Amino acid sequence: MTTPTPPLLPMASDGCGCCAPSAPSTPSVKTSSAPAATKTNAGPDVPTVYQVTGMTCGHCISSVTKAVRALPQVDDVQIDLAAGGVSTVTVTGAASPQVVKDAIAAAGYSVIP
Template sequence: MAESTYTVQGMTCGHCVSSVTEEVSEVTGVRQVDVDLATGRLTVVSDVDVPAADIRAAVEEAGYQLVG
C-alpha cells in the first residue's frame, strides 16, 4: 500500500471537501481519501503507486488546484 500527501488550494467548506473526496476516490487504485479543510491537506492511500498527475486531474475536475 502507498500513501501520498498533497495540498489543495481553494477549498472553503464541507461541500469542497466532498467534491475533492468524490473525484479522487474515483481514481483507479485509490483505496482511501482524507481531506483536512483547515490545512488543505489531501492524503491518498492506494493499492499501487498512483501517478500524481492522476490525482491532480481529479482535483482539477472537482474545481480546485494542487499546490506545487
C-alpha cells in the same frame, strides 16, 4: 410573541468555487514550502499527500473525495480542511500523482506545485 432573530455572523470567506456567488473574484495565491505531492516510500499502501487551495467547506471536501475515490487504484482519501487556506489531501493507493492532481483540478481546486 415572536422570538427575535439573531444577527448573521460574517462569512470567513467569499465561499468556494462550488457554492460561491457567481461574481468574479480575484484568486489569491499562497505559497508553501511543502511539495505538492510527497510519497515516503514506493508502494501502493503508502499515502501521498497533496497541498490543495480553494477548499472552504464540507461540500468542497465531498467534491474532492468523490473525484479522487472514482479513480482506479485509490484505496482511501483523507482531507484535513484549512478553510480558505491550504488543505491537505492524503491519498492511499497506487494511483499516479499526476492522475490524482488532474482529478482534484477537474473538481475545481488547485494543487500547489
